[in-house]
Amino acid sequence: MVDSTTVLWGQTIVYSLYVVAILVVMGVFTYNITRDGKPPTVKDKLFYTFAGFLVVLGMSLHVVTYNTIPWVPTDVHRGDIEADKEFAINVADHEFQLPEARLMIDCEDTVLFNVTSSDLTYGFGLFRQDNSMVFQMQVGPGRDNEIIWEFHKNGVYSIRSTEYSGPLGYQMIVKDAVEVSGCDVAAGEGGAK
């Protein structure tokens, strides 16, 4: 199952290749504009082809991610999805108030996190043991901030505020707050669906 690690590796590869390509293009261009020779006219056709390419590229990115990143359709249609489990979390005075000391999640359950704030704008992010991000959202005061997530790997995750909320906000971390289990148990034995 595709998770944020896979997505970000994909992005790293694509963007790195692009960086190398544009550096080469600019290097070759710079070398050539200083060389003698009659400048060939830049044909209008090339310009319009480039413009068309940009349009296709700009639009297709979102089509591709909608169809390949599993949490995008879930997020867009989350109002129509019934969650297997729900956690209501409140944030106040730069502290997360969790319903349980550790939030236990069964593998492949659809989980709704409803995070509210009593005072400031905060963030709510889930992080792996190696500090890489699983997901995050903003937590605005005065409204429900809901995100639905499916977990497909066992692990213990930390919660961290992902939005600046003043100098006190940097310490908003709850280590090992979420545990996902059951992914290594066969579906027939009551494990992963």
Add this chain to the structure above:
Amino acid sequence: MTFKDTLIDGNESAFDHKTMTPMQKLTLRFVIIGIVYYAFAAIEGMLMRIYQVDPVPFIEDGVIPLAGIDQYFGILTAHPLVGIFGSTYLLVFGAFLFLVPFLMKKPLWSFKAANWTLWTIAGGTFIFWADGFLSHYAPLYTLYWPLPADFDQFHPLSGAIFITGIALVMVGTALFVVNIFKTITYTPEGFEKVDGKAYLKSALGVTGFKNLWKDRKRQKEHLVDLPVAAIARGTVDTALNAGIILFTGVLILVYMVAELFGTSLETTTVDALLYKNWFWWGLDLIADGLVLIFVAGTWYLMASLITGKRVYMQNIARAALLVELVVSWTVWSHHLLSDQGQPAILKIVSGELVTAFELITQGLAFFITLATLWSARPLKLTNELKFLLGGLLGFALAVPAGILQADIGLNRVLHNTQWVVGPHVHVAILVGLTMTLYSAIYYLLPVLTNGAKLYSQKLANFHFWAHLVGGIGMGAFMGMAGLQGMLRRTLYFEGEYFIYMFLAALSGALLIAALLAFLYNIVMTVGLKGALGIFQKSDGDVRELLPVE
């Protein structure tokens, strides 16, 4: 000449400030103060880089004087504002207040208003910078409600002083806006009467837009040059942005003043999400509006000045500038892709699709500029050309990085990470914008100084390479950390991202070295006497841009 002679009198004594017109002096004052504030922002940035490598010594009381968590976030708040308002605004406004009359071959509408623009922005920046440094008012430039009015963390008086500084910057900005549009439309004394409305329509692109629907014979000619059109359209966003920031400042100020008089106003009266939409709409008029439009306009100007040729696909370039203006009014929602209360339709249309147009408009400006340069081949690789190419490369790297994060799926794991502020923001500003501005500075230096000779080409070369490598390197290492989960606007105490932050700090040191080389080169070019002379009063005619032969 001895070293001492050069230091005092400048390279070959070629610069004499007494030959300068008041407009030349005023423009150079904008440039000098803008560069001083760039140095402020660069030093602040370097301090934060050091904190990011290892914050522990800085937060232990008494180990390092003036350091601490509050100081770090105070710097974090002031740093982008000093960079944008104190440096970029002054450099850009100064250059445009000279270039618009220069290109339109008439005097600036008001020399006095331009002077007020300089000193209100310079003074306002100093006020909010000093306030942030001393009192640690630190709601960040985002000012997410109700943080700026959180008086458990900040004193209302320090907030009120901070907001007053910002308001002064906006007053100076408003004067700039009026001066630019008046200069485009007015008829100076002794000049043939011009149709102000027709000039305004041409500058804003109305004429060009109407021409799209007319056959070639009935099309009206463009009354203003392409760079002036770009300046005028970017100035529209500048005006709107000043209005939004002023309004928001007044709102915050009401809460502060009430608190100072012993009344705590209810912060829930203001809806945080609505406020966030409103404020990002205004902020994006800078980030995705006037910066991109002004930069595209400067690319076109520099390309035509360097080549002596007309800009390739001029009509399309004008149309793209108009599209960019409209895009900048409708693009703000990409900052709210992680706000679950934000309507999905706004996320998709404004946040994703309209934002993708920035790839198109900026991509076309990139292509048009390269094509214009290509048409004049072979070109000498001058400082202005090198830095222009560096600026183009910066945006070629930063805009696609921004488009990636403006996607609902990717934003879920990129928002507020170092990716956003590294490969996108810092590469756009440090490499894209700043190198474009350096290109204009290197070109304008002999024009504004009546022929001062650059002290050292080797130092200029070092300036170019150190800035380019440092800027791209810093963005790249921040981006790598971001892809591994490192957040912006916070601190890590256990060395989680040490190697990336160490390499980013080394890159930052290269940027500082580049700045020092540039400053030394400029001081040795004009001399200390000349540099001080720029701030002495000129008795010349304020209507003259350049000395009369």
